[in-house]
Amino acid sequence: MTILSEVPALGIRAGEALGSIARRMGHHDPVDTILAVLDALPTAEAAYFIASEDNTRTAFERPWVSVGSDADAQSTETLFAGQPVHPRSFGTFARILSRYTRGIGGQSVEECVRRMTSLPAENFGLAKRGYIAPGGYADLAIFDPSQVEDLATYDNPRVYATGMRHVVVNGQPALSDGVPTGMLAGRALRRSRNGFDAVR
Numbered sequence: 001m002t003i004l005s006e007v008p009a010l011g012i013r014a015g016e017a018l019g020s021i022a023r024r025m026g027h028h029d030p031v032d033t034i035l036a037v038l039d040a041l042p043t044a045e046a047a048y049f050i051a052s053e054d055n056t057r058t059a060f061e062r063p064w065v066s067v068g069s070d071a072d073a074q075s076t077e078t079l080f081a082g083q084p085v086h087p088r089s090f091g092t093f094a095r096i097l098s099r100y101t102r103g104i105g106g107q108s109v110e111e112c113v114r115r116m117t118s119l120p121a122e123n124f125g126l127a128k129r130g131y132i133a134p135g136g137y138a139d140l141a142i143f144d145p146s147q148v149e150d151l152a153t154y155d156n157p158r159v160y161a162t163g164m165r166h167v168v169v170n171g172q173p174a175l176s177d178g179v180p181t182g183m184l185a186g187r188a189l190r191r192s193r194n195g196f197d198a199v200r
Contacts, residue, residue: 090149
């Protein structure tokens with residue numbers, strides 16, 4: 001476990017491993033360290049090392065397994081840039097496109113893209129999303145498969161992935177030639193009787 005929050009009262013820096021903190025505090029049981037952290041900062045956040053690469057690869061072999069980050073999308077330049085963040089916020093999708101196509105996964109780029117687009121859109125009932133089709137919402141990502149790479153780590157989680165060239169959200173360019181345009185065309189989606197509708 002890594003503590004993602006700074007806990008000044010205990011001299012804990014963001015990104016420190018629980019074991020290291022426990023040793024420094026003289027705790028024999030890491031649970032005592034966790035309790036001390038929560039006593040000093042009840043809103044402390046942590047990253048847990050509970051996943052296995054073998055288990056992830058096995059799961060990804062099932063065609064019904066889609067891809068999600070379970071994390072919010074943060075910026076490195078905004079008011080929230082100092083907030084705790086897991087590297088998956090910056091690297092999940094690039095990791096799938098690199099590791100599971102060029103590396104250990106043996107999946108095609110097309111299959112990985114399906115797991116990130118049409119499959120989750122169908123599962124969540126997102127009408128007119130996840131496909132390139134007439135009448136659909138124009139959400140597109142143009143990338144170089146040979147250059148996509150996740151660079152975020154637990155020690156340095158706020159690093160953008162490489163290889164993404166253009167991103168279009170609802171028909172508006174959000175990323176052009178690898179540079180953010182500042183256009184914010186995304187819309188929150190609210191569940192409706194027939195699936196999800198954009199909140200205008």
